[in-house]
Amino acid sequence: MGETLHNVMLLAPEVCITLFLCLLFIVDGLFPSLRSNRFPMILTVVACIASMILTAKVGKTPAAYFGGMVVNDGFTTFFRYLFFFTAAVSSYVAFGSKEVEAKSRIEFSLLLLCVTVGMSLMASASNLLVLYMGIEMVSIISFVMAGFRRDNLRSNEASFKYLVFGGVASALMIYGFSLIYGLTGSLNYSQIAASLIAAQGNVGLITWLALVLIYSGLAYKISAFPMHFWAPDVYEGAPTPITAFFSVGPKAAGFAALLRILLTVFAVKTGDGNWKAVEGLSLTSIIAVISAATMIVGNLSALGQTNVKRILAYSSIAHVGYMLMGLVTLDRSGITAIIFYLIAYCAMNIGAFWVVGVVSNIRGREDLEAFRGIGWSMPVLGTCMAIFIFSLTGIPMFSGFIGKFLIFGSVIKSGGFLWLALLGVLNSVVSLYYYVKILKSMWLDKPETEESLRLPFYHAVGLVGLAIPTIVLGLYFTPILEFAEKTLATLL
Amino acid sequence: MNHLLSFSSSLQGYLAVGAILFALGIFCVLTRKNAIGILLGIELILNAAGINFVAFSKFRTGLIDGQIVALFIMLIAAAEAAVALAVILRFYRLKQTIDADEASILRN
Numbered sequence: 266m267g268e269t270l271h272n273v274m275l276l277a278p279e280v281c282i283t284l285f286l287c288l289l290f291i292v293d294g295l296f297p298s299l300r301s302n303r304f305p306m307i308l309t310v311v312a313c314i315a316s317m318i319l320t321a322k323v324g325k326t327p328a329a330y331f332g333g334m335v336v337n338d339g340f341t342t343f344f345r346y347l348f349f350f351t352a353a354v355s356s357y358v359a360f361g362s363k364e365v366e367a368k369s370r371i372e373f374s375l376l377l378l379c380v381t382v383g384m385s386l387m388a389s390a391s392n393l394l395v396l397y398m399g400i401e402m403v404s405i406i407s408f409v410m411a412g413f414r415r416d417n418l419r420s421n422e423a424s425f426k427y428l429v430f431g432g433v434a435s436a437l438m439i440y441g442f443s444l445i446y447g448l449t450g451s452l453n454y455s456q457i458a459a460s461l462i463a464a465q466g467n468v469g470l471i472t473w474l475a476l477v478l479i480y481s482g483l484a485y486k487i488s489a490f491p492m493h494f495w496a497p498d499v500y501e502g503a504p505t506p507i508t509a510f511f512s513v514g515p516k517a518a519g520f521a522a523l524l525r526i527l528l529t530v531f532a533v534k535t536g537d538g539n540w541k542a543v544e545g546l547s548l549t550s551i552i553a554v555i556s557a558a559t560m561i562v563g564n565l566s567a568l569g570q571t572n573v574k575r576i577l578a579y580s581s582i583a584h585v586g587y588m589l590m591g592l593v594t595l596d597r598s599g600i601t602a603i604i605f606y607l608i609a610y611c612a613m614n615i616g617a618f619w620v621v622g623v624v625s626n627i628r629g630r631e632d633l634e635a636f637r638g639i640g641w642s643m644p645v646l647g648t649c650m651a652i653f654i655f656s657l658t659g660i661p662m663f664s665g666f667i668g669k670f671l672i673f674g675s676v677i678k679s680g681g682f683l684w685l686a687l688l689g690v691l692n693s694v695v696s697l698y699y700y701v702k703i704l705k706s707m708w709l710d711k712p713e714t715e716e717s718l719r720l721p722f723y724h725a726v727g728l729v730g731l732a733i734p735t736i737v738l739g740l741y742f743t744p745i746l747e748f749a750e751k752t753l754a755t756l757l
Numbered sequence: 758m759n760h761l762l763s764f765s766s767s768l769q770g771y772l773a774v775g776a777i778l779f780a781l782g783i784f785c786v787l788t789r790k791n792a793i794g795i796l797l798g799i800e801l802i803l804n805a806a807g808i809n810f811v812a813f814s815k816f817r818t819g820l821i822d823g824q825i826v827a828l829f830i831m832l833i834a835a836a837e838a839a840v841a842l843a844v845i846l847r848f849y850r851l852k853q854t855i856d857a858d859e860a861s862i863l864r865n
Contacts, residue, residue, distance in 0.1 A: 393826075394825070394826050394829060397826075397829070397833075398829065398833075401833045401837070405833075405836055405837055405840050408841075408844060409843075409844075412844055412847060415847060416851075418851050418852070418862060419862055419863060421844070421847050421851055422848070422860045422862055423863065424844050424847075424848075425792070425844055425845070425848050425857075425860050426860060426863070428841055428844050429792070429795055432795075432796070432799040432837060432841065433795075433798075433799055433802075436782070436799045436802035436803050436806070437802065439806040440779055440802055440805055440806040440809070442806070442826075443775075443806040443807075443809035443810050443813065443826075444809065446809075446814075446823060447809060447813040447817060450813075450817060450818045451818070451822075452822055452823075452826070497863075498863040498864065501863050502862075502863050
């Protein structure tokens with residue numbers, strides 16, 4: 266009993282979110298009039314902040330608990346912060362948007378908090394069953410969130426496509442898990458790793474089949490090649506605040522799961538804090554190819570698009586390619602760079618989608634035409650968008666540049682994958698074309714009609730709040746880097 | 758007859774059934790245009806994984822964890838089917854069809 270209680274205490278952030286979820290239900294039942302004002306949003310933000318505080322409290326000593334099924338280390342702590350922050354910002358965005366109707370705001374908060382618990386489980390899972398439960402918790406609720414505008418055909422189609430792809434991908438993944446279970450006799454990461462090492466490079470075809478199947482599930486979550494097809498359609502059809510959340514939250518959760526599996530199951534820690542691939546299962550060249558393909562597919566498909574939401578969807582695929590690049594070296598600097606990139610990506614990508622959401626609320630559409638001259642009529646919005654776009658492109662002085670610099674730097678330093686780093690730089694140059702198209706439309710094209718638009722204060726505060734870290738992290742990044750290093754040092 | 762009996766009580770027999778179900782599921786997902794058909798394909802793959810888990814836990818590890826996973830797979834399959842049917846119903850209300858090819862507003 267005491268043991269279980271102690272374990273539950275270590276799970277306090279997730280428990281806290283769940284309790285707030287119940288509270289939302291009860292309050293909605295008792296006071297139905299509260300559901301259409303900002304009350305659910307305030308409660309969501311409070312839940313996230315409370316969970317962040319609890320995360321700081323329980324994250325002191327790395328430990329495995331619930332019989333080694335869940336681990337609580339620096340890595341978990343980092344991702345918990347990221348998820349709770351993303352959830353809080355997303356609910357703030359959603360409550361200022363017309364796309365999330367006032368009468369269904371409470372459902373939005375409930376679904377968002379559910380997904381957040383699932384993401385948190387994905388990051389802390391060290392057991393295939395827990396990982397599967399976390400992934401499904403995120404996926405199944407995401408299907409509902411994508412179709413949040415029930416009477417909107419586009420939203421429904423997004424949900425439909427998400428469902429079909431997601432269902433197949435996770436079914437393939439669990440079949441892969443069953444093969445791994447049969448081959449190694451365990452579901453726990455550490456025991457799977459032990460029996461893979463004991464096999465001493467004696468790896469059969471079935472292991473590779475299992476790997477392909479598991480990869481298909483995780484690649485779907487992070488929308489990496491070849492499971493990226495759903496992303497542009499779903500991102501375009503889903504309500505914009507929910508797209509902003511999808512492009513950061515579940516994606517980061519997928520990265521958390523992928524990183525943990527790669528570093529604890531398919532690699533062993535060496536003495537100097539780096540990793541070495543398990544004998545016979547060297548995945549680095551495969552990841553390099555996947556990373557290159559993801560970048561190229563994302564960037565080239567974005568070139569011909571005219572819908573800004575779709576451009577950003579393809580750009581988020583390309584960014585997954587850049588992040589995967591940090592994995593090919595399997596050393597500390599590469600993984601640290603990924604963690605830094607995730608922080609930078611979180612702020613700039615939510616910001617960019619937020620701007621699209623505001624414009625789409627005003628104009629009713631989100632193609633390049635809708636952005637004409639909007640920089641001049643709403644300078645704060647235009648400036649913030651410029652900052653996010655420059656950062657996404659990777660122009661110096663912004664956080665995206667530092668992220669890319671660290672990742673490319675780690676690849677070049679290791680020496681083996683120079684072609685990949687070169688390809689990454691080339692891709693960044695190509696991406697400049699479609700990013701600048703958005704800015705050109707906003708600032709250089711004159712609006713068709715003279716209209717006076719005002720950016721609501723509510724949005725201005727939030728956008729500036731995301732633009733500031735995007736600039737600050739580009740100039741003063743050492744503390745975050747040290748934090749990322751510390752995060753990795755305690756990876757169990 | 759004896760061959761059949763020994764096959765049905767060996768690991769290989771169960772794995773073969775699992776593999777056949779898996780292949781049928783993939784085939785179903787790839788060829789069906791009907792959304793319910795795709796959903797059935799997904800269920801077949803999930804159950805193939807469930808059979809694998811139970812067989813491995815009985816014949817290979819001797820531990821109960823594989824059977825627990827099979828239970829969880831059933832649970833997830835039910836949850837997924839509930840959401841999937843709701844989404845498909847909604848789609849039907851708006852489009853009067855559940856043909857996956859008709860989901861075509863969002864494309865390049």
